[in-house]
Amino acid sequence: xxxxxxxxxxxxxxxxxxxxxxxxxxxxxxxxxxxxxxxxxxxxxxxxxxxxxxxxxxxxxxxxxxxxxxxxxxxxxxxxxxxxxxxxxxxxxxxxxxxxxxxxxxxxxxxxxxxxxxxxxxxxxxxxxxxxxxxxxxxxxxxxxxxxxxxxxxxxxxxxxxxxxxxxxxxxxxxxxxxxxxxxxxxxxxxxxxxxxxxxxxxxxxxxxxxxxxxxxxxxxxxxxxxxxxxxxxxxxxxxxxxxxxxxxxxxxxxxxxxxxxxxxxxxxxxxxxxxxxxxxxxxxxxxxxxxxxxxxxxxxxxxxxxxxxxxxxxxxxxxxxxxxxxxxxxxxxxxxxxxxxxxxxxxxxxxxxxxxxxxxxxxxxxxxxxxxxxxxxxxxxxxxxxxxxxxxxxxxxxxxxxxxxxxxxxxxxxxxxxxxxxxxxxxxxxxxxxxxxxxxxxxxxxxxxxxxxxxxxxx
Amino acid sequence: xxxxxxxxxxxxxxxxxxxxxxxxxxxxxxxxxxxxxxxxxxxxxxxxxxxxxxxxxxxxxxxxxxxxxxxxxxxxxxxxxxxxxxxxxxxxxxxxxxxxxxxxxxxxxxxxxxxxxxxxxxxxxxxxxxxxxxxxxxxxxxxxxxxxxxxxxxxxxxxxxxxxxxxxxxxxxxxxxxxxxxxxxxxxxxxxxxxxxxxxxxxxxxxxxxxxxxxxxxxxxxxxxxxxxxxxxxxxxxxxxxxxxxxxx
Numbered sequence: 001x002x003x004x005x006x007x008x009x010x011x012x013x014x015x016x017x018x019x020x021x022x023x024x025x026x027x028x029x030x031x032x033x034x035x036x037x038x039x040x041x042x043x044x045x046x047x048x049x050x051x052x053x054x055x056x057x058x059x060x061x062x063x064x065x066x067x068x069x070x071x072x073x074x075x076x077x078x079x080x081x082x083x084x085x086x087x088x089x090x091x092x093x094x095x096x097x098x099x100x101x102x103x104x105x106x107x108x109x110x111x112x113x114x115x116x117x118x119x120x121x122x123x124x125x126x127x128x129x130x131x132x133x134x135x136x137x138x139x140x141x142x143x144x145x146x147x148x149x150x151x152x153x154x155x156x157x158x159x160x161x162x163x164x165x166x167x168x169x170x171x172x173x174x175x176x177x178x179x180x181x182x183x184x185x186x187x188x189x190x191x192x193x194x195x196x197x198x199x200x201x202x203x204x205x206x207x208x209x210x211x212x213x214x215x216x217x218x219x220x221x222x223x224x225x226x227x228x229x230x231x232x233x234x235x236x237x238x239x240x241x242x243x244x245x246x247x248x249x250x251x252x253x254x255x256x257x258x259x260x261x262x263x264x265x266x267x268x269x270x271x272x273x274x275x276x277x278x279x280x281x282x283x284x285x286x287x288x289x290x291x292x293x294x295x296x297x298x299x300x301x302x303x304x305x306x307x308x309x310x311x312x313x314x315x316x317x318x319x320x321x322x323x324x325x326x327x328x329x330x331x332x333x334x335x336x337x338x339x340x341x342x343x344x345x346x347x348x349x350x351x352x353x354x355x356x357x358x359x360x361x362x363x364x365x366x367x368x369x370x371x372x373x374x375x376x377x378x379x380x381x382x383x384x385x386x387x388x389x390x391x392x393x394x395x396x397x398x399x400x401x402x403x404x405x406x407x408x409x410x411x412x413x414x415x416x417x418x419x420x421x422x423x424x425x426x427x428x429x430x431x432x433x434x435x436x437x438x439x440x441x442x443x444x445x446x447x448x449x450x451x452x453x454x455x456x457x458x459x460x
Numbered sequence: 461x462x463x464x465x466x467x468x469x470x471x472x473x474x475x476x477x478x479x480x481x482x483x484x485x486x487x488x489x490x491x492x493x494x495x496x497x498x499x500x501x502x503x504x505x506x507x508x509x510x511x512x513x514x515x516x517x518x519x520x521x522x523x524x525x526x527x528x529x530x531x532x533x534x535x536x537x538x539x540x541x542x543x544x545x546x547x548x549x550x551x552x553x554x555x556x557x558x559x560x561x562x563x564x565x566x567x568x569x570x571x572x573x574x575x576x577x578x579x580x581x582x583x584x585x586x587x588x589x590x591x592x593x594x595x596x597x598x599x600x601x602x603x604x605x606x607x608x609x610x611x612x613x614x615x616x617x618x619x620x621x622x623x624x625x626x627x628x629x630x631x632x633x634x635x636x637x638x639x640x641x642x643x644x645x646x647x648x649x650x651x652x653x654x655x656x657x658x659x660x661x662x663x664x665x666x667x668x669x670x671x672x673x674x675x676x677x678x679x680x681x682x683x684x685x686x687x688x689x690x691x692x693x694x695x696x697x698x699x700x701x702x703x704x705x706x707x708x709x
Contacts, residue, residue: 211520218513218523225509226530232502233535235495271499271545287543313615317561327557328542330612354632357614424677 005071008057013296013345016050016057016070021154026051026145029286030135033058033071036128044071049131051146053154075150077102079126084143095139097131097146136264236269289343291328292336295319296345299359303347307398308364312337312349312357352405353412366409372396373410377429378448383455386419386426503545510549517550521599524552528605539609559598559606562590564617567630575679576631577643577698580604580619583628603628623647627698631678638671643699650700651684651693 009017018024031049050057056073082098103125133139266285302310302318312333320327328336337349337359351357376395377387393403407427410416416427434449436442516523531538531546538546539556547553566586570578580600587598607628610617616632623644629635635643641661646652657668672694675681684693 214516215520215523218516219526221509221513222527222530225505226534228502228505229531229536230534232498235498239495270541270543271503285543287541311615313564313610313613313617316613317564320557320561325554326542327554327561329539329547329553329557330560330609332541332543334612351614355614355616356632 005058005073006055008055008059008070008072010059010070011293011297013293014059014343015290015293015297016059018052019054022052022054024050024052025149026142027286027290028133028135028137028139028142029061030133030137031058032132032134034130034132036130046134049133051142051149053149053152056146073101073129074155076153076155078150081143081147081150082128084140095133097133097139097143098128099131099146100126100128102126240269288332288335288339291332292339292343293345295333295336296340296343296347298322299347303359303361307396307402309358309360309398309402311399311401312359315359352409354405354408356401356405358402358405369396369406370410370413370415373406374415374429377416377427378451380451380455383429383452386428387416388424388426392427503549506545506549514550517552518555519597521597521601525601528601539605556602556606556609559587559602560610562587563603563606563628564610564630566590567617567628571630574697575681576616577627577629577680579698580626580628600626622699625699638667639675642671642675643696646694646696647699651695653687653691653693655691 011017028049031047033044033047035043044058044060046061048059048061050059054075056075056078057070058072059070078099079102080100082100084095084097133142267287270285270287298319299310299315302315316330316333319333340348346362347359348362349357350360372395373387373392376382376392382391387407389400389404389407392407393400396403396406398406404425407416407425411418411427414433415430417430417432419426419428429448429452431449431452434447513523517527518524528538536546538544538550539553541547542553542557544553563583566583567576567578570586580603584598584600584603587603591598604619604626607617607619614632616629618629620627620629620635620640622640625647627643642652642657645657645660652672654665654668654672657663657672658665661668672681675696676683676694680698681694681696684695687693
C-alpha cells in the first residue's frame, strides 16, 4: 500500500501537515479506497478522507495503527473524475466516487513534486480508483468540491485559489463577513446632506417607518421559525435519550455502525443548537474530534513559551485570534479539550480547586514541579522569609497566577505551610511531619528542621 | 410462538429474536429518516429567515435580544457551536465570539487598576473605543451574552449585581453578600470609610474591618489615608465613575 500512494506527513496528534498555501476543503469519514484492479494496491478500509486544494489525503481512523500510514494523492496526478451515475443499483449501495489516477512507470502514483517530466509521457499508465463512502457524509457536496478543487489547479499558481475556504469542515463561509451599510455608528461626522430641517425630519420619519414595517415582518417570521424550532427540540430530545441509553441494548456486533450513527446524531444536535453530552463511549461529533486534534497542535507553542502551563481562557483567545474568521465558541473549546483524554495527545486539561482550568503538558508532571518547589523552599533565604507567588513564578518560569495555584496544590499535599500577613501570602516548607509527637523537642541531626534552625538562628 | 423444548425450541427462539431485531432496525431507520427530513425542512426555513433578516439581526439590538430570548424559551442555544446552523446561516457566532475575546483582553488590561472587577458600562465604553472601525454596534445585552458564554471556560468570568450597577468579575475570587453590600455603598461617592460601613449597614467593627481587608487583599480596594479628618478611606475603582483609560488603548 505504501508503495503506491505518496506519503502524507502527520503531526503527533494525528492531523495532517499541510503544504504551503494548502487549505482544507472538506472531510468525510468512513471511506474505503479500492482499486479497479487489485494488483495495484491492497484496498484501504475505513479511514478519514480529507480534500484539500492540493491533495486528497486518507488517514486511518483507528488510533491503534500508527499515524505514519497516512496516504496522499496529489490532485495533479488525477486525470479524470467520473460523474456519479444515479442508477437503481446506486440507491442500495454506499455512494462511490471514481477517478482516474496517473501512474508513473515504477508503479507509484505520479508525483508532480518529483523531477520526473510528465509530458514525456513514456508509458504513463492510469488506474481507476474508487472511494466508497460508507460513513454518513455528504457525498454529492464532496464530489462538487472535489471537481472544483481539481479544476482550480491551486498547485500551479503560487497563491491560493479562490475555491478553498478557511480551515474547518468546509461549510459555506458566508458568515461573519457581512457588508454593513457604512461605519461610523458612534461618530457623528455630520456629512448627511441637509435639505433643510424639514427634509431631515422627513427622512428620519421614512426611515423609522420602513424599519418598523420590516421589523414587524421580521417578528412574524421569527415566531414562525421558533415554532418550528420547538418541534426540532422535542425530536432532538428523543434522539438524545436514544443516545444516552443506546449502548445498554445493543449487542457487541454492531459497534462500528453504532459509533457512526451516534456521531451523526451528535452532529445533528449540534446543528440545531443543543449541546449534547460527550458520553464515555462515543467520541462526540466529528467536528469536535478534528478540532480537538487541531487544538492540540496549535497549543504546543504557547505552552512552551509559558513554561508548560497555560490558562484555558488565554488559550481560547490565542486560538481564536489565530483563526481570524470562523471562530469557535467556548463550548466548542471545552468539548475539544475534554476529548483529549480519548486521543493520544501530549497535552491535557486540568481543573484546579478554585475553578481555574489550565492546559498543561503531560510531561510537565506534578511531581517534577513539587520537587522544584521543595528545592526552592529549602534554600536558606526561603527558610527565613518564605516563598511568595512572585518568587515561585520567577524561579519556575511560569505566570504568577499559575505559580499561586501550584503553591496551593503543594500546600494541600502537605509540602508547604502558608503564612498570611499584611504583605500577602507567603509559603514555608512544612516542618510538622518531622516533629515526633512523643518527643517534640528532639531535633534530628539530618533533615529540614535542623537546616531551618541553623538558617533562622544566623539571622540578625 | 409456540414454545418447543430442545434444539428446535432454541432455534425458534433465535429466529424470533432475529425477526424482532430486524423490525426494530427498520423502525429505527424510519425514525432516522424522519429526523433527517425534519432537519432539512428546518434548515431551509432557517435559510429563508436568514436571507430576509440577517441584516436586521446584525443591526438592531432589540431584535437581536428578542431573538435570543425566544431561542432560550424554545431550548436551543444559537451560540452553542460554530458549526451549528445558526452560526453558519445567520453569522452571529463570529460576532459574539470575537466580542468575548475582546472582553477578555480588556479585563486583563484593566485588572491592575481595578483588581478584576469592572463596571459593565465602563466595559462597553472601552469596547466601543476598541471597535471604532467595526460595523456593528455593541450594546450591553450583547456583552452580557458573550460573558455568559465565557463562563464555561472557568477563570471566574461572571456578571454580578451590586445595587444598581452590574459588574463583570474576571478573577476567581468569590464575592459574598458582605462584599456586595460594601460595593453598593461605595457607588455613592466612590469610596467608603469603616465608620460609614458600620453605621449604614449596622455591622460590628470586626465584621466591617474583616470585609474591607479581604477586598484590599484581592486588589479591589485602594487605601487613602490623606482625608482631612484622618480617617482611612477605601476607594473602589470598579464602581467609581472616573474614567480608567487615559489614552486610547
